[in-house]
Amino acid sequence: MAKLEKLVIASNNQGKLREINTLLAPLSIEVIPQSDFNAGEIDEPHGTFVENALAKARHACRCSGLPALADDSGICVSALNGSPGVNSARYAGEPKSDERNNLKLIAALKNNSDRRAYYYCVIVLIRHADDPQPIIVDGSWYGEIIDQPRGEGGFGYDPHFFVSEFGKTSAELSAEQKNIISHRGQALTHLVEILRAGKF
């Protein structure tokens, strides 16, 4: 199969773009954000992470004519039966707001001692918009939700996502640490293995 030399990333989220760029850098793949092709964000209407990621990747493919990588991710909280899940980005409604999302999450867990949660990420990579065989990888990152935000790094729910093995929230970890162990880092590591093996 032809070597992958260039791809578009179906995201305008600067935090995600940074993480993805860092993790794909060793592969000498030129990574172009979809904003370079004036591709706006699309709806995420599906009930699964993988179908939302596919929809985003196809949109970026069509706008750019390039192979496209898209992720869909969210945080799944045990005491809330997996919510906010696929609705994590818009948990507190439109327009998307990390601040309001986090306030809503903490309110929903008030007086609840079960704080278990995990971040989940699916990444898909497609050669073209009608690719019948997308590469699909995923990752899960386990932690717990704390009421008081800590840290300035990351994005989304990171200031409230406490990782006991580090004694820190995701927002307190360095980008290097987070890239190794996070849900997105795990998924991208799998992707890099697949690309290195020439399976795309």
Add this chain to the structure above:
Amino acid sequence: MAKLEKLVIASNNQGKLREINTLLAPLSIEVIPQSDFNAGEIDEPHGTFVENALAKARHACRCSGLPALADDSGICVSALNGSPGVNSARYAGEPKSDERNNLKLIAALKNNSDRRAYYYCVIVLIRHADDPQPIIVDGSWYGEIIDQPRGEGGFGYDPHFFVSEFGKTSAELSAEQKNIISHRGQALTHLVEILRAGKF
């Protein structure tokens, strides 16, 4: 997470049912065909294997109220740009016919020296019809297409799918051999690893 004790298989294909049953047997999961719930086959309208598998799994879930496993698979031929691919089962139109599909494939490759092909399989497992996080595994099995059918085992394109490491077609392999190396075998092996690790 609760141990998986029972699941429905979203297929009425006896060949697939046998393969899946054999490979899941060590896990002590009771595997029930969807025909036990009078669930008929549904369309496979999507352009990706994974979306077709999801559609089939959801249908089986809704009919049975059980977690559901579905596969979607096909054969992708290099000289035909990956066809029949997602259309493998209905390559020669309705009603589905292995015999007519194989005749069409051999005709399409007439005088073509490039015989490379691979079988591809995606398996999804969902807890319920709205499961946001299906388990998704896949497998690819490389071989080449030969004009003269050989062997009585297997199904689909097996009599024309020659595996050079065995010097046999897929239809000449024993069920045990095929279960270890086939596209479906590989995917199910990944699934068993995931289930053993308690990740469902």
